[in-house]
């Protein structure tokens with residue numbers, strides 16, 4: 241009796257621990273939004289992946305009809321350097337000098353006299369497409385239309401894509417899964433077509449395009465076959481294809497069960513075929529790595545670890561349940577939240593911050609932007625998914641030495657964070673006028689550090705961020721310029737505010753940046769106090785004497801002295817960054833809520849919403865919700881100009897910038913803030929008549 245009772249209670253305890261505080265039936269909500277498709281989407285693949293690696297599939301479950309991409313954190317390539325005299329080396333790049341408060345400062349900007357090396361630095365290294373894997377129909381050229389009864393299901397709960405169709409009356413079933421542990425896809429094929437060696441898979445390898453800023457929807461060149469090489473080592477149940485593109489080399493390691501052999505289809509191409517011998521089901525894995533060292537995982541191993549990983553992903557951290565059954569807006573928002581969570585684990589959880597298009601295709605040559613780190617990963621903190629946040633947040637520490645160099649080179653103290661970066665170990669930032677003059681990326685580490693401290697107010701957290709905060713705060717304090725006539729510290733000129741659409745030589749004291757500067761220096765000061773260390777005087781002096789927020793007609797404006805802002809089509813159509821004063825940022829001591837409310841109303845009345853995209857709608861939702869208006873917040877998230885397609889991908893402002901994941905991650909942050917609430921405004925903040933259940937959120941500042 242006793243023994244069995246204790247067994248029962250042990251079992252109960254284990255069950256409770258496993259489920260945590262979950263009350264919401266997460267599994268059935270997640271599965272309600274499983275993708276069910278019957279055709280390929282040119283711009284939006286069905287993806288499987290692990291944050292550092294993703295494979296985009298068409299309706300076949302592989303890349304049979306559309307060459308969707310296989311992208312990674314580590315696959316990059318340099319084109320050869322220009323041969324132009326005096327521009328043939330990186331050290332030949334000198335940038336441009338601009339007058340900055342009475343002195344010439346050297347900025348990392350393209351120089352017309354150094355056009356070629358400037359452009360090389362912008363475009364290199366670029367991210368590469370690791371390869372294409374598709375179904376092989378015995379050498380016949382099949383189109384998607386020839387397949388009948390096409391069905392494809394992405395099971396979000398287990399991260400598995402099941403595709404099926406019939407060809408010539410014979411059915412084919414394909415299952416595709418990505419490993420959470422290595423950059424591997426695992427595939428099973430089931431079909432009677434496998435009986436006679438006329439059916440299998442092909443592998444193809446493209447060269448890097450390198451010249452396209454937006455390499456979308458398909459990355460790389462399959463026709464530049466003479467510019468790169470592939471080498472095959474074939475074994476009984478495995479093969480290694482080594483792909484070399486100039487200085488870049490990596491392996492694709494293929495492993496299968498049963499009989500079969502990988503063969504090159506045609507000399508001069510980089511296409512290989514694996515056609516199994518007489519079987520009815522066939523399983524293989526393909527692992528990509530700079531150098532495959534150990535035997536790749538089997539299909540079964542990948543299937544099990546993916547299932548476990550995804551189940552844990554959905555079961556831990558926060559969750560929100562909206563009244564989908566009774567309200568169609570709630571259902572649409574729930575759909576977006578669930579699909580976005582899947583996509584951000586695949587595309588926005590790598591060792592480096594994500595590029596805007598994640599691992600779907602390439603924008604800005606595959607590079608990431610430091611000001612966008614906030615939009616890509618801030619939501620993980622509010623949703624209590626710290627392990628995914630931690631994968632890339634170390635970027636500040638990793639590149640601290642080059643941030644110090646950047647500041648020093650410009651005659652500033654401290655560490656100035658770069659802008660458009662790649663996986664280059666030196667932490668260089670691509671040349672650009674906006675790239676070199678944007679400043680709102682600087683206080684991000686303070687926001688992250690403070691959120692982390694609220695979660696874990698420990699010595700360890702203080703130490704983790706101390707060096708970065710010192711470096712960045714020293715720069716921020718030193719960058720602010722003491723104006724003798726007004727007796728305050730100015731930001732800029734020259735500078736670009738969040739919206740990137742003003743004359744940098746005239747831009748001074750933008751509202752959002754003033755608030756963020758003060759917030760950042762405040763956190764840095766608290767950080768020292770918490771460690772019982774001395775707060776540098778300059779941090780306090782600058783924080784307490786920053787220029788006042790610019791106000792015109794009782795509303796906050798973009799920057800001090802801006803003309804006709806509300807009627808300027810140029811300005812009133814870009815990011816309304818100043819709405820971040822309340823909601824995104826905790827209230828500045830000088831924030832006047834009446835004035836803020838006026839500002840919000842003016843944006844609603846005069847902004848060209850049709851031109852907004854990306855994180856603008858989440859930003860407006862945060863401001864509305866922080867003012868207590870959950871109804872309006874939801875309206876912004878579901879605004880007609882803020883579309884999320886059938887696959888859960890946000891449509892960018894134009895096709896080339898699709899998908900635009902800052903919109904997805906921004907929505908998750910807005911929803912997380914609305915669910916978890918803020919200091920002084922407990923959540924959830926949703927429409928009043930909605931019955932919303934939330935669990936596991938971290939509240940916001």
Ligand SMILES: *[C@@H]1O[C@H](CO)[C@@H](O)[C@H](O)[C@H]1NC(C)=O
Pocket residue numbers: 277278279
């Ligand atoms: C494919 O799916 C779409 C959208 O769900 C549906 O409207 C259409 O009828 C389907 N087509 C076929 C052939 O099943």
Ligand SMILES: *[C@@H]1O[C@H](CO)[C@@H](O)[C@H](O)[C@H]1NC(C)=O
Pocket residue numbers: 316317318330364365487488664665666
């Ligand atoms: C590209 O070139 C830079 C500068 O030489 C180097 O630091 C970087 O490692 C190279 N990257 C690749 C992928 O070859």
Ligand SMILES: *[C@@H]1O[C@H](CO)[C@@H](O)[C@H](O)[C@H]1NC(C)=O
Pocket residue numbers: 337338339340734743744745
């Ligand atoms: C800003 O001033 C610099 C000189 O300091 C000049 O080279 C540059 O062209 C100016 N930029 C604009 C947009 O006026």
Ligand SMILES: *[C@@H]1O[C@H](CO)[C@@H](O)[C@H](O)[C@H]1NC(C)=O
Pocket residue numbers: 381382383
């Ligand atoms: C295969 O068919 C497609 C669509 O009809 C066509 O564009 C392509 O050129 C064909 N490829 C070959 C190798 O015949």
Ligand SMILES: *[C@@H]1O[C@H](CO)[C@@H](O)[C@H](O)[C@H]1NC(C)=O
Pocket residue numbers: 389391404405406
């Ligand atoms: C169509 O596919 C479904 C799902 O794989 C299967 O159950 C059904 O039998 C197929 N129908 C035909 C006519 O092949």
Ligand SMILES: *[C@@H]1O[C@H](CO)[C@@H](O)[C@H](O)[C@H]1NC(C)=O
Pocket residue numbers: 461463464
């Ligand atoms: C290769 O394909 C690209 C487009 O994908 C095209 O612009 C280019 O002309 C092609 N090059 C050759 C050598 O066929």
Ligand SMILES: *[C@@H]1O[C@H](CO)[C@@H](O)[C@H](O)[C@H]1NC(C)=O
Pocket residue numbers: 447448449461464466467
């Ligand atoms: C491929 O190599 C040839 C010969 O060196 C060169 O002219 C061509 O530009 C290269 N193609 C690409 C896409 O780099």
Ligand SMILES: *[C@@H]1O[C@H](CO)[C@@H](O)[C@H](O)[C@H]1NC(C)=O
Pocket residue numbers: 504505506507
């Ligand atoms: C490819 O070319 C090599 C060397 O010319 C030759 O030995 C080999 O048989 C060829 N392979 C095929 C599949 O044509």
Ligand SMILES: *[C@@H]1O[C@H](CO)[C@@H](O)[C@H](O)[C@H]1NC(C)=O
Pocket residue numbers: 566567568569570871874927928929930
């Ligand atoms: C859904 O909720 C929103 C927000 O409260 C409301 O405006 C809308 O009328 C509701 N729709 C339905 C169909 O009940």
Ligand SMILES: *[C@@H]1O[C@H](CO)[C@@H](O)[C@H](O)[C@H]1NC(C)=O
Pocket residue numbers: 723724725726748800
């Ligand atoms: C000092 O501030 C005033 C008001 O913002 C501004 O017009 C002026 O340009 C600033 N002085 C200098 C030297 O930047």
Ligand SMILES: *[C@@H]1O[C@H](CO)[C@@H](O)[C@H](O)[C@H]1NC(C)=O
Pocket residue numbers: 794832833834835
């Ligand atoms: C806030 O601004 C309003 C409108 O300009 C003004 O009437 C009010 O006095 C201000 N409040 C504070 C605390 O400054």
